[in-house]
Amino acid sequence: MKRWFLLLYGVFCYATFLASFLYLAAWLGNFVVPRSIDAAPTVPLGIALVIDTLLIGLFAVQHSVMARPTFKRTWKRIVGEPGERSTYVLCTSVTLLILFLLWQPLGGVIWNIQNPAGVVAMRVLFAIGWLMVVASTFFLNHFDLFGLRQVWLRFRGRPYTHLPFRTPGPYRFVRHPLYVGWMIAFWATPVMTASHLLFAAGMTAYMLAAIPLEERNLMEHLGHPYREYRDRVGKLLPRWPRATGAHRQLAQSRGWRSQPAGRSRAEPGNE
Numbered sequence: 001m002k003r004w005f006l007l008l009y010g011v012f013c014y015a016t017f018l019a020s021f022l023y024l025a026a027w028l029g030n031f032v033v034p035r036s037i038d039a040a041p042t043v044p045l046g047i048a049l050v051i052d053t054l055l056i057g058l059f060a061v062q063h064s065v066m067a068r069p070t071f072k073r074t075w076k077r078i079v080g081e082p083g084e085r086s087t088y089v090l091c092t093s094v095t096l097l098i099l100f101l102l103w104q105p106l107g108g109v110i111w112n113i114q115n116p117a118g119v120v121a122m123r124v125l126f127a128i129g130w131l132m133v134v135a136s137t138f139f140l141n142h143f144d145l146f147g148l149r150q151v152w153l154r155f156r157g158r159p160y161t162h163l164p165f166r167t168p169g170p171y172r173f174v175r176h177p178l179y180v181g182w183m184i185a186f187w188a189t190p191v192m193t194a195s196h197l198l199f200a201a202g203m204t205a206y207m208l209a210a211i212p213l214e215e216r217n218l219m220e221h222l223g224h225p226y227r228e229y230r231d232r233v234g235k236l237l238p239r240w241p242r243a244t245g246a247h248r249q250l251a252q253s254r255g256w257r258s259q260p261a262g263r264s265r266a267e268p269g270n271e
């Protein structure tokens with residue numbers, strides 16, 4: 001009974017995340033939703049700024065605090081290990097829902113691209129950003145990141161194994177392709193309103209602040225292989241081959257060796 005409940009809970013959490021993910025795309029891109037990020041302002045500018053900044057802060061706190069190992073250890077004692085990631089995913093969806101409901105548009109246009117080719121370019125970039133986000137989750141392990149693998153293993157009575165440290169696809173070129181995808185999706189718009197700018201800048205600042213925390217956990221957990229990866233591969237932009245060659249020389253001079261992929265275990269679910 002309990003394993004059935006857990007499986008349904010995991011599927012429910014995944015479904016809510018999928019819904020909030022699609023809503024976010026529509027809310028940012030001004031498709032179909034009744035009140036997008038660029039709707040007309042309804043409260044004075046100062047109040048709107050305070051509310052929106054608090055909402056971004058709420059997302060950052062929820063997303064980062066719940067991802068820290070100490071929080072996860074405590075939380076696992078309450079909800080159990082298999083349900084921890086699903087609960088994280090559910091809380092992220094609820095936080096996004098609060099953001100959609102309470103967000104106060106600011107009005108004001110920062111840029112407005114009218115050239116048709118420019119508009120198309122922005123729309124294509126927007127789509128590329130979302131595709132990068134989705135693809136990166138599959139390169140790591142989509143079902144583990146969203147908690148489905150955990151509840152499925154529990155359902156089958158099998159123990160959970162952490163994801164191995166791997167650098168597949170875009171992870172060979174940058175360490176954070178998923179965040180790169182988010183940044184492209186947040187900034188690529190033909191019409192940049194003040195609201196959209198606040199959201200894009202706030203979320204970008206949050207991701208830049210979260211990367212050192214995520215990497216600190218990965219280094220604590222994986223040690224040298226992740227440190228070597230961090231030295232060799234760019235954070236958000238690929239490094240020039242020359243820099244890679246220089247690194248190789250440095251690594252050789254210091255006697256560093258990469259650990260073969262699949263041996264190390266990455267820390268379970270951070271951001």
Ligand SMILES: C[S@@+](CC[C@H](N)C(=O)[O-])C[C@H]1O[C@@H](n2cnc3c(N)ncnc32)[C@H](O)[C@@H]1O
Pocket residue numbers: 136140145163164165166167171175176177178179180214218266267268269270271
């Ligand atoms: C939402 S993902 C974001 C990954 C990365 N920051 C990015 O932007 O692509 C966060 C999870 O990915 C895991 N992770 C990050 N890099 C990894 C790698 N190279 N191999 C396996 N897991 C990784 C972290 O431990 C964390 O659980």
